[in-house]
Structures are given as structure tokens and as C-alpha cells.
Amino acid sequence: MNSRTFTCIICPNGCEIQVSYEGDKIHEINGNKCKKGLQYVEQELTDPRRTIASSVRIKGAELPLCSVRLTKPIPKKDIFSVMEKINQADLTAPVHIGDVVIKNVCGLDSDVIVTKDMERLQ
Amino acid sequence: MNRRDVVIIGGGPAGLAAAAALKKAGIHDILIVEREKQLGGILRQCIHDGFGLTRFGETLSGPEYSQRFINEVKDLQIESITNATVIDLSNDKVVTIDTTEGLLKIQARAVILTMGCRERTRGALAIPGTRPAGIYNAGVAQSYMNLYNKMVGKNIVIMGSGDIGLIMARRLTLEGAHVSAVFEILPYPSGLPRNIEQCLNDYNIPLYLSHSVIDIKGDPRIESVVAAQVDEKQKIIPGTEKEFPCDTLILSVGLIPENELSLSAGVSLDGRTKGAIVDENFQTDVPGIFAAGNVLHVHDLVDFVSLEAEKLAEGVSRYLKEGSLPEADIPVETGSNIGHVIPQKISGTRDIQMSLRVRRPVKKCRLVISQGSHTIKSIPMPKAIPAEMIQLQLKADSFISKEPVEVRIDE
Numbered sequence: 001m002n003s004r005t006f007t008c009i010i011c012p013n014g015c016e017i018q019v020s021y022e023g024d025k026i027h028e029i030n031g032n033k034c035k036k037g038l039q040y041v042e043q044e045l046t047d048p049r050r051t052i053a054s055s056v057r058i059k060g061a062e063l064p065l066c067s068v069r070l071t072k073p074i075p076k077k078d079i080f081s082v083m084e085k086i087n088q089a090d091l092t093a094p095v096h097i098g099d100v101v102i103k104n105v106c107g108l109d110s111d112v113i114v115t116k117d118m119e120r121l122q
Numbered sequence: 123m124n125r126r127d128v129v130i131i132g133g134g135p136a137g138l139a140a141a142a143a144l145k146k147a148g149i150h151d152i153l154i155v156e157r158e159k160q161l162g163g164i165l166r167q168c169i170h171d172g173f174g175l176t177r178f179g180e181t182l183s184g185p186e187y188s189q190r191f192i193n194e195v196k197d198l199q200i201e202s203i204t205n206a207t208v209i210d211l212s213n214d215k216v217v218t219i220d221t222t223e224g225l226l227k228i229q230a231r232a233v234i235l236t237m238g239c240r241e242r243t244r245g246a247l248a249i250p251g252t253r254p255a256g257i258y259n260a261g262v263a264q265s266y267m268n269l270y271n272k273m274v275g276k277n278i279v280i281m282g283s284g285d286i287g288l289i290m291a292r293r294l295t296l297e298g299a300h301v302s303a304v305f306e307i308l309p310y311p312s313g314l315p316r317n318i319e320q321c322l323n324d325y326n327i328p329l330y331l332s333h334s335v336i337d338i339k340g341d342p343r344i345e346s347v348v349a350a351q352v353d354e355k356q357k358i359i360p361g362t363e364k365e366f367p368c369d370t371l372i373l374s375v376g377l378i379p380e381n382e383l384s385l386s387a388g389v390s391l392d393g394r395t396k397g398a399i400v401d402e403n404f405q406t407d408v409p410g411i412f413a414a415g416n417v418l419h420v421h422d423l424v425d426f427v428s429l430e431a432e433k434l435a436e437g438v439s440r441y442l443k444e445g446s447l448p449e450a451d452i453p454v455e456t457g458s459n460i461g462h463v464i465p466q467k468i469s470g471t472r473d474i475q476m477s478l479r480v481r482r483p484v485k486k487c488r489l490v491i492s493q494g495s496h497t498i499k500s501i502p503m504p505k506a507i508p509a510e511m512i513q514l515q516l517k518a519d520s521f522i523s524k525e526p527v528e529v530r531i532d533e
């Protein structure tokens with residue numbers, strides 16, 4: 001049996017969760033204020049995932065960059081390949097919150113979307 | 123001179139939320155004054171997600187969170203001017219604004235201070251060594267990278283474990299830089315646990331607690347820093363010095379409320395928060411001048427900033443309708459292990475929202491609110507850390523006398 005302390009990152013409470021487990025079976029869990037904490041630990045033990053945010057070059061807007069994020073968490077191990085794709089993308093103003101920059105990035109069932117309204121500079 | 127019911131200084135989340143709430147409460151003559159080209163405040167550069175979970179039940183990035191409030195303010199047809207800096211505020215609420223069309227003076231009935239905060243700089247820290255290029259405040263590095271597409275460096279060392287520094291450690295790593303160390307002089311991190319986890323641990327970035335940067339080398343650009351371990355009194359432990367090569371040093375050593383205008387209006391500040399002393403309506407000791415958000419006390423979560431500003435709006439609208447607010451003659455005092463508390467005084471006639479921070483981390487304790495020998499509330503807490511603001515609501519009828527209210531941690 002293994003035991004480990006997790007810090008839940010799902011909400012700002014950041015609960016410290018003590019878990020004893022074997023493989024991906026959880027035997028005992030303490031310290032999570034809500035059941036999302038349990039889901040988080042289950043996910044961490046089997047397939048840890050994160051969302052990422054970054055920015056993409058944009059032409060014709062007031063600033064040279066437009067902020068973007070993923071719509072769904074992706075496996076941790078794929079973060080840098082997704083970053084590479086994001087760094088290859090570019091946009092032309094105008095863009096609006098929610099516009100899809102890359103659909104289904106790296107086949108991971110998550111889209112890269114715009115998180116900032118940027119109008120075209122006249 | 124122009125006249126306005128309300129002038130709001132600063133169009134960040136606090137100013138925007140206050141404006142929207144006032145308008146909904148039937149106050150129409152409002153002007154938001156913002157120094158930058160756009161409304162939205164500092165969140166425009168905070169492109170990571172994690173905002174708005176409490177408020178909107180989904181996790182948004184900083185610009186998305188801001189935009190929701192900007193849209194609301196637009197939909198409510200609230201007036202705002204941008205590229206306009208308030209350069210003076212008088213005790214009788216005359217606001218002097220430097221606009222692109224020259225100076226503008228407005229006599230306001232009520233003024234809302236929502237100017238946010240700024241970062242502590244190296245000057246406030248006194249690190250010896252040379253003063254080479256390559257040293258940035260975390261927030262400045264954040265705006266270079268996220269707004270202007272300027273990478274600050276490749277080999278990074280971070281001093282201070284504030285949230286902005288942690289967020290930047292991850293951001294720099296994602297963009298291909300190597301972050302070799304984060305040094306924190308205290309024996310515990312000053313950022314939120316979730317940021318330690320998802321910004322440092324996820325990328326194997328080491329956090330050195332009880333460590334300080336004691337020397338900076340390089341000329342004209344930084345080449346390395348020397349860090350050493352410190353004891354409980356923050357004295358360097360000889361023999362623990364170690365050199366870390368780097369081309370960039372990021373400072374994340376705290377935020378200070380931006381209160382020059384408050385001082386010029388004669389508003390009294392609290393030495394602990396470095397923001398105004400306020401009552402439960404968020405009114406300062408100058409009647410008709412109110413404050414909320416980071417200008418009042420440093421927040422780590424914007425959701426709380428918005429809530430605070432909405433609470434403030436209730437007070438402002440009452441002030442405008444009734445001409446004054448009940449006198450706040452009950453002091454709220456900080457007892458053992460409490461860093462600060464907002465509000466610092468209350469009238470005892472209205473339900474209040476209290477915000478506070480502990481001074482040092484504790485486990486299994488009680489947060490106790492009392493008045494004389496009477497305990498108003500005693501709340502068990504599994505843990506309390508300085509990085510997390512604690513908020514609670516207290517009913518008007520919990521205050522049984524005019525004796526001072528004490529807030530403390532019992533271990």
C-alpha cells in the first residue's frame with residue numbers, strides 16, 4: 001500500500017488530501033472538502049491532466065499577441081507538443097472570445113480558443 | 123465645474139463591479155476614470171485560467187473574466203473615460219483628471235477608490251551587489267511576455283514565492299526558458315498551494331524555502347545570483363551560500379496598495395494593510411470616499427474583489443440616498459496571529475462581511491471573534507495560511523455592545 005499527499009488544484013481552497021492507494025485503487029482518502037477532490041486524485045493516479053493558457057501572434061490588432069487557452073484538460077505529457085502547435089499558429093484581427101484557433105489540437109479532443117476580444121486597428 | 127453623483131477611480135474588476143452594482147441600485151450618474159487605454163485592470167495580462175470559479179462556476183482566464191464585467195458596464199450604459207489619469211483628489215471630493223483633451227475637474231458626491239496595487243521593487247529589499255540589466259518585477263515580465271511578445275530571458279531565477287512569480291515560472295517554462303530555482307526567505311510559501319503544485323511541482327522547479335538571494339553578479343547583464351539559507355531570524359547561515367547562473371532574475375516579493383490619491387484626500391491608512399481604514403460600508407474616514415479591491419488590501423482572488431466592490435456599492439447607494447451613513451464607533455482589533463482585518467471599525471447596525479489573513483501558517487486552530495468576554499463566533503479551521511484570505515459574514519445582532527470586537531486565532 002502506498003500513501004501520498006495531494007494538493008487539489010481544482011479550486012482555490014487547495015485542499016491537502018491524504019490518500020492511501022494501491023495502483024489506481026484508493027483505499028482511504030482524507031482532507032478533501034468536496035467530492036471533486038476525490039475525482040482529482042483518481043485522475044492524478046491514472047492520467048494526470050492540465051489545461052494550459054498561452055498567447056498567439058496576431059496581425060492587425062493594437063497589440064502583437066492574443067491570449068488563448070484550452071477548452072479541456074490534456075494529458076500532462078502532451079503539454080509541450082501542444083505548446084509547439086500554439087506557437088506555430090497566427091491570427092488576424094478582429095478576433096473574439098471563444099473563436100477557435102486550433103480545433104482538436106494534437107488529436108486530444110481539446111480546442112485552443114481565443115480569450116480576448118481584439119478589434120482591427122483602423 | 124462638472125458635477126457627478128459618483129466618480130470611480132480605476133476601471134479594473136473592483137471599479138467595474140462597483141459601477142454595475144450601483145447602476146442596478148438606481149444610481150445613474152456614474153463616471154469611471156481609467157488611466158490605461160482599455161478598461162479591465164491588471165487581469166488583461168493574467169492570461170492563465172482559474173478565475174471566476176466562485177462567481178461564474180467555470181474557470182476563465184483573466185481577460186475573459188474582465189470582459190464579462192466590461193460587457194455588463196457597456197450594456198448598462200455606464201459612462202467611462204480611458205487614457206485618463208486622476209492626478210488629484212481633494213478632501214471635499216473634487217477629482218482632477220488628466221485627459222487627452224486637457225485637465226478636467228469634477229465635483230463628486232461620492233468617490234470610489236479602486237486604483238489597485240503595484241509591485242514591491244528591489245529598492246524595497248536592499249540586495250547588495252551590482253545593478254545589472256535582466257532584473258524584472260514578475261508583473262512587468264508578465265506584461266512583456268503576455269502583451270508585447272517580449273521574452274525576458276532563457277535562464278531564470280525567481281526571488282519570492284508570491285503567486286505572480288509562480289505563475290510566471292510556469293509561463294516561462296512553457297515558452298522554453300529554464301527556471302532553475304525559486305527562493306523564499308520565509309519558511310513557508312507566500313503563494314497559494316495550488317500554484318505551488320501546478321506551476322512548480324508540475325515542471326520540477328525547485329522551491330527553496332528559508333533562502334534568500336544575497337548577491338547579484340554580472341555587468342552589464344546579470345550572470346548569476348548567490349543564494350543562502352537563513353535561520354528563523356532571517357540571518358544568513360554561513361557556509362550555505364550557493365551560486366546559481368542565470369540571465370534573468372524575477373522578483374515576486376509582494377504587492378502594495380496604490381494610495382497616493384487616498385493620502386492627498388486625507389484618508390487615513392492602516393499600517394498593516396497599507397490601504398485605507400474602512401467601516402462595514404467600505405467608507406474611509408473621509409465621508410463619501412469609499413475603497414475596495416487591491417487598493418484596500420491585497421487580494422489573491424479576483425472573485426473576492428468583485429464581491430467586495432458589490433458590497434461597497436450597497437453602502438455608496440445608501441450614502442447617496444440618505445446623505446450619510448451610521449457612525450462606525452466600534453473598533454475591530456487584530457488579536458493573536460491575525461495579520462490584518464477589514465473592516466477596521468463598524469457601526470454594529472448592519473450585517474458585515476469580514477476579510478482577514480493570518481500572520482503565520484497554523485493547523486487545527488479556531489478563529490475566534492469576541493466582544494469583551496462574549497464570544498460572537500468560534501470557527502474550527504483545519505488549516506489557515508497567510509496566502510489565503512479568510513472571509514466570513516456576521517449578523518448585525520451579533521454585536522451586543524459598543525466594546526471593541528477582537529479577532530484572533532486560538533491554537
Ligand SMILES: Cc1cc2nc3c(=O)[nH]c(=O)nc-3n(C[C@H](O)[C@H](O)[C@H](O)COP(=O)(O)OP(=O)(O)OC[C@H]3O[C@@H](n4cnc5c(N)ncnc54)[C@H](O)[C@@H]3O)c2cc1C
Nearest residue numbers: 132134135136157163164207208237238261415416423424
Ligand atoms: C501583476 C499582477 C498579477 C495578478 N495575477 C492575479 C491572478 O493571477 N489571479 C487573481 O485572481 N488575481 C491576480 N492578481 C490580483 C489582481 O490584482 C486582482 O485579482 C484584481 O485584478 C484586482 O482588481 P482591482 O480592480 O482592485 O485592481 P486592478 O485590476 O489593478 O485595477 C486598477 C485599475 O486602476 C487604474 N488606475 C490606477 N490608478 C489610477 C489613476 N490615478 N487614475 C485612473 N486610473 C487608475 C489602473 O490602470 C487599473 O486599471 C494580480 C495582481 C497583479 C498586480
Ligand code: SF4
Nearest residue numbers: 008011014015034037
Ligand atoms: S477538494 Fe474540493 S474544495 Fe478542496 S480544493 Fe479540491 S475542489 Fe476545492
